[in-house]
Amino acid sequence: MPEIKVTPLGAGQDVGRSCILVSIGGKNIMLDCGMHMGYNDDRRFPDFSYITQNGRLTEFLDCVIISHFHLDHCGALPYMSEMVGYDGPIYMTHPTKAICPILLEDFRKITVDKKGETNFFTSQMIKDCMKKVIPLNLHQTVQVDDELEIKAYYAGHVLGAAMVHIKVGSESVVYTGDYNMTPDRHLGAAWIDKCRPDILISESTYATTIRDSKRCRERDFLKKVHESIERGGKVLIPVFALGRAQELCILLETFWERMNLKAPIYFSTGLTEKANHYYKLFITWTNQKIRKTFVQRNMFEFKHIKAFDRSYADNPGPMVVFATPGMLHAGQSLQIFKKWAGNEKNMVIMPGYCVQGTIGHKILNGQRKLEMEGRATLDVKLQVEYMSFSAHADAKGIMQLIRMAEPRNMLLVHGEAVKMEFLKGKIEQEFSINCYMPANGETTTVTTNPSVPVDISLNLLKREMALGGPLPDPKKPRTMHGTLIMKENSLKLVSSEQALKELGLNEHQLRFTCRVQLQDPHSDPDTLHRIYTHLKSVLKGYTIQHLPDGTVMVESIVIKVSSSAEDPNTKVLLLSWSYQDEDLGSFLSNLLKKGLPSGLC
């Protein structure tokens, strides 16, 4: 039985360094190639030695597909392609291809320039790696080679995030990457057609969560900002450069527009400007509202949001500032926070998760006195708010996607084992399909039952046509004679002569002979004649010959008569036919066994 094998090198019962190997129909595909945020040693990257111990990966992989630009999905790409060695095609969507190198470069800078690590990939390597990338469009079927084809679907999550449908023959796998089933202010919801893949590999970050309506969250957020601005306070929103930042910007921008507010909004510069540029370009990847209105005005050309300058932080009056990084652990957001922390009119809104140990985490837990470097303490008087804006599908969303795609098997990655266990149970219960959740390095094998296509020779078809019968109907099966040749991974149905010729074999004649005893009190030639006339009356439309050498030929069947030695009245008929005339031959032998009718002259 054919099989599909799936082995996660990363993200198996874990979040981070997504890297999943799939073998399908003799093709090997790597899905995502990410890094782990939590490690700074070798565990940071997936263990590529699983694929091969020595040397390059090119000959072991048919292609690499990157679902979106987050570093836990593409962070190890230059390492894999340039340092381990891979020269095959790498597929990603256009926006991912555009934004990915910016993030990789930033990642490299932090690790090499700031932390001083050596033996890391260089800027040149990133460039070389990106040269191997082939961009994908949504819903475009790309032939990787003759058999392997891939197709990208919209996934929401971040700009350019895609789900991929991988197909070899009639076997197929869908990999979701990260996706979001509820639309937000700048992206739409994930969508896939009913492609019924053999395996659906889905993320399961929020396997055990069902989320509240996003409108409540948005309303809360806007209300808090608005109230603070009306009081004359300053609002600090620490964000990471890409993704949520854009969503919040749009949210505030439209709110400002609607409410005719005048207070300035600033966005601290850096990565963002470059990235915002790409958001402006890839309008087709955004949601309905932005797509429909960009002709009048591109939503990412912010009217109220301006670039931030360090001196603005001391300006009087209300303002809103988006600053990086998101957890208040360093950089501009921390500087601004220090400046504003003393005034209770001000507010800081944390739009995402904060890692333990960061200032963000501390203030969220209600700490009001912070120790700074140099033994200074900082009184936190400003208001601290938390808002969760997350772009992963929740449990309901995952179930919704399964219902959309109707897979035969389900495989969960990118989530915690305990949570997966719960979801797995639910999936098996609701859809009665198998659900797997392999750990890193563990292989899941799924047997499939694909239909095998066979080439049929034109001559054979024409001959079949010439034989008559009903015209071929694509909806009905039909039987025909032919020879199946399996040669070099391909299947062909040809006529037997052609098969012999192609294989260089001699044809063997196969003849059946049989004796039939008959009670007939006539002489041998008379009996033969009687048989001849009998057959003539029964088999109309067949050529029947009475040959002078004492035989009767029906088509190619030879009938001879001889008397038995003991009893001259018992005649022995000798029938002989070739394999091709088996039907007629056995009919004749049955007919003659019944004897000749008496009325014959």
Next chain:
Amino acid sequence: RKTYLSPAKKLRLSKPSKSAALHVDLCKATNSTDALQYLLQFARKPVEAESVEGVVRILLEHYYKETDTSVRLKIASLLGLLSKTQGFRPDCIVDDIINTLCNEKSHQVLAQLLDTLLVVGTELPDSPAVRQRLVQVSCKHLSDTYFGVRNKCLQLLGCVGTVDAPLSKDVRDVQSIISDYFGDQDPRVRTAALKAMACRLLSDDYEQVRSAAVQMVWVLSQLYPESIVPIPSSNEEIRLVDDAFGKISHMVSDGSWMVRVQAAKTLGSMLQVSPHFLEQTLDKKLMSDLRRKRTAHERAKELFASGEFSSGRKWADDAPKEKLDTNTVNLIASGACGAFVHGLEDEMFEVRIAAVEALCQLARSSPTFAEKCLDFLVDMFNDEIEEVRLQSIHVLRQISTHITLREDQLDTVLAVLEDSSRDIREALHELLCYTNVSTKECIQLALLELLKNLNKYPTDRNSVWKCLKFLGSRHPTLVLPLVPELLSTHPYFDTPEPDMDDPAYIAVLVLVFNAAKSCPTMPALFSDHTFRHYAYLRDSLSHLVPPLRVLGLDPVDSGSASGSVESAQLFLQQSLNRISTIQNLEAPGAQDLLNFTIRDVQRLGHLQTQLSGAADFCATYLRCQLLLMKALQEKLWNMAVPLCLKQNVTATAAARQILEETYKLEFLYGGLENRQIATIHHVRLQAKALQLILSARTRQGLDPLISSCEKFLQEIEAFQRSFLTELPHLHDSFVDKLLELKPRISACSSVELVKILQTTLRQSGLLQLRLPEQIHRATATIIEPTGESDNPLRFTSGLVVALDIDATLEHVQDPQNTVKVQVLYPDGQSHVIHPKPGDFRKPGADRHRLITQVYLSHTAWTEPSQIEVRLLLSYSSASSSLSSSKHLGWSDSSDGLQSPEAVVEGTIPFSKPVKVFIMPKPARR
């Protein structure tokens, strides 16, 4: 047939004590009632998976022995229950059940057995062999005479049959089998057949099919809402409409947005659904890490109840509370769960709008649901698409009779007042007019926000005032405790008198006065200047300030104004009756009578606004008669032509004016009946006759006279044709007399005709006007530009400048086609601009709002100067011709309709002109 109890099996069976006990019990049972009791007891206890098969065997054994149908029925249902046991593969008992099916005679038991098979079929979705057997069995029993059996067979077919695989040669595919039963004689069977079909198609691959299936399920649910259907995989039963509701709710999260729109729309029309299901649509069981979480809405409610206000200060504020049992969490919620939550969050705004509309329809029929969906609707005020926001505000207004807003909800609603879109703000004002609030704080909050709004967008003045008027009159008791604060009065000290022209102060007064109307104790709290201001506002803004019974103020004014409509109507009728005493147009004193009556009627119209339309109509009509009378009494008729040129001119002018007035009568007033139109046309004929006579007198030469005579004859014929039914009412009138003389007229020469006309015109009596039920005059008021600005609008000559126009139209039919904007420049140039159909909004019945931009341009001027802007109502006589059924837009109608009368098109100005100061500057080089 197999032997069911082979010795080996018996041995194995004897081990589990439970089945043995049952066996013993059943053997002991002497009569059927006992056996039934045992079975009922047994059904209450759970059975382990490994002993299920044994129990099934024992049950079957008893089944064969049993003669009583009710016991067999119970056993059959027990079999179904047992097959659902976790970890038990029921394929081993399929054969047994099918065998029993063949021997069973009782229809009820048959139906129950088929039901058991249905359970087995759903438990074994992956076994094609079993499915095929089940399909065969059900096909066999489809010919049963009992409807229940046929019903179950169809259900079974719908459940186990697959769409794509034709099962075998002799068994036709399931679809066609099911569809055969669409024509069954029993409606219950027909329902089952349709349902089996529709429910399967809901999961079709193609969106059109799914969309059609949604419709089909809906139709079914409307046809047989109350029939009871079982839920497969459990033995509960629910109403069909509930089941269909659940199924359609499921489609709200379909992959195709077209289907989602359709499903959301359909949900709105399923009003019979039970409230339990309805409320599920708003419920999405939240959880976080397997712990139940409260929704933000619930939290807001609790916070409100506990008196605490601000929320979300703490990080883990929404921390999940109780731990959930993993088995009870249903991720693909069965049925309706959360359908609207999904629909309202959808990516496509079409789906969101459909969901909002559906919510509205459902909420209107169920007050409890209205209360529940309030939070969600309020959330929609924050949608990214204005259309959706607007729609949700409208919806909230429509259901506002059912709800009372909480303070926190009101707060969210009021936040939208700062929206920069005028439509949104006005819709919100409209909403506030109909809202019930619960506390005086709410009133205060609303007033505060409205004043803020007024401050930010001064153009909203009228709308805000109106809103406060309703707010005050709806909540007098809540306003009462606020009065001292609102009017800033003090028990001991005199406070400064506020500025009377301050819109904010007027707003407060409007609120207070309207509340005071039904709260007699309130005026005691007013200070002296408040009374003065009342008197002033009552005069200047009488539509906003109600009459109050105020001490020290002359109550006569308010008393006379509130004269009843009936008496006014009576007066109008009497005036008209008086006119009818006039015998013919030359009667002495007739002119005076007409003059007085016109004056009376006009005054009446001013006093009684409800009758102003009718009064205006009468006055105009009478004025026409008066003009006609005057024209006929001119001395010119007795003089030679050359001597009376001057009089001739006035008579001609009168004829023209009458014509114009008749067009106004016909097109400016709504609610006219055929009879009035005939009367108007009659006046028009008289005017035309007058014109003909005058032209015959002045003009030399016969040829033009002959042609105009022919035209006139044609018009008489046209009149006769169109108002055939009205002719009896026109007795003794001008037309009546003409028609009497018709044979003579058509034969005589044109000179003779003129003579006849002249005499009939002078002899014919005044036609009595009968008023219809309601007459409304089309009116338009330009709100913007106000015409008060002294700053000229400067622009470079040759380029265009956009002028915002905002006007309200009342009682205008089809304004998209008839209303135009006219711009008059000081040099006499005039432009007529046809606004886009999209610029008209319909805020209420018989009311339209025109918000548009007109483009102005002119060559350079040296000084700023004023242009006039006004609204025109265009008409076309073709559009009124009663024979034509549905006319096209007025501009197209001339070529579309070939009526014998020449089509007359024109415009009637129906708004006061507004002056706008503009200044085109010469272009700078």
